[in-house]
Amino acid sequence: MKLLVTGGAGFIGSAVVRLAVAQGHSVVNLDALTYAACLENVASVADSPLYAFEQADICDRDAMDRIFAAHQPDAVMHLAAESHVDRSIDGPGAFIQTNVTGTYTLLEAARSYWQGAGKPEGFRFHHISTDEVFGSLGKTGQFTEDTPYDPRSPYSASKAASDHLVRAWGETYGLPIIMTNCSNNYGPFHFPEKLVPVVILKALAGEPIPVYGDGANVRDWLFVEDHADALLTVLTKGELGRSYNIGGENEVSNLDLVKMICALLDDRHPSAAPHADLITFVADRPGHDQRYAIDPTRIRAELNWQPSVTVEEGLARTVDWYLENEDWWRALQNRQGVGERLGTA
Known part of the structure; x- marks a missing residue:
């Protein structure tokens, strides 16, 4: 199968690209190479005959039409997105442009290609989204695929809009779509502005580790390589028109x-222990959702998929990866906004 993966130089997208090539799929990595993208993320497959790269913006319709015509993919895996909640608070316009207008443009290009090719039965448009579109949970309950949408940030609102567009193109035009909504990802190659890498890198530098509010906000943590495996499972085995929570x-x-990350660093980098002494509580993010949790019943029952990595194992693997790949993360620390407190408006 030939896959067109948008955002394939980003964190989750690159994990999909690496796994897809390992599984024998041909992959066209389409990425605009904005601030959070890094081609080093896919260096391990860059020389594979199964891999091709296209630098383009999903908002550029002419470029999208050219890429579809040149590569004639069997499926689209749409991961390209602005994704950092704090940045969406400071600058929501970029999120509307990429996540809403970009998804619309990509859908139209995909529809034109699919119709022009005679509506091939095997074509798929797989839209990858987030559980944040469902809003915030209390102490109990889980998100299901039928949970009403209730986004609380510019980021989640823009992703909710993109979800609605994809569903509409499936219903109105018959475009063969599949959707997934995932919980918080972490793992190797995570851009150093998100919580897990921030904690690791602040601790290694001996700097205060910022924790928003009282730190009681709860997330369901998904190892990125598990997520990539789930996405390819949904693409190849999922039912058209259906959504799956991962x-x-x-x-x-x-x-x-x-505290778990600090304990791992105490063991692996003991000269600065105890790292938990660096924890510093800071002003909370505006509109900070209290809790996310996924009900995995559908993907487990219908596709026989479940995560293979516990959070303890995944964090250990992640900490080890950052300790072994200092050149990778140091090269990214000078990018705009990295290391700064964002989203305080």
Whole structure:
């Protein structure tokens, strides 16, 4: 199968690209190479005859038409998105442009290609989204695929809009779509502005580790390589028109997660222990959702998929990866906004 993967130089997209090539799929990596993208993420497959790269913006319709015509993919895996909630608070316009207008443009290009090719039965448009579109949970309950949408940030609102567009193109035009909504990802190649890499790199530098509010916000943590496996499972086995929630089945509060990382670093980097002494509580993010949790019943029952990595194992693998790949993360620390507190408006 030939896959067109948008955002394939990003964190989750690159994990999909690496796994897809390993599984024998041909992959066209389409990425605009904005601030969070890094071609080093796919260096391990860059020389494969199964891999091709196209630098383009999904908002550029002419470029999208050219790429579809040149590569004639069997499926689209749409991961390209602005994704950092804090940045969406400071600058929502980029999120509307990429996540909403970009998804619309890509859908139209895909529809034109699919119709022009005679509507091939095997074509798929797989839209990858987030559980944040469902809003915030209390102490109990889980998100299902039927949970009403209730986004609370510019980021989640823009992703909710993109979800609605994809569903509409499926219903109105018959475009063969599949959708997934995932919980919080972490793992190797995670851009150093998100919580897990921030904690690791602040701790290694001996700097204060910022924890928003009281750290009681709860997330379901999904190892990125598990997520990539789930996405390819949904693409190849999922039912058209259906959505699947993908969770890690690892609910942990932000504060407990930070303490877990600090304990791992105490063991691996003991000269600066105890790293938990660096934990510093800072003003909370505006509109910070209290809890996310995924009900994985559908993907487990219908596609026989479940996560293979516990949060303890995944964090250990992630910490080890950052310790072994200093050249990778140091090269990214000078990019705009990295290391700064964003989203305080």
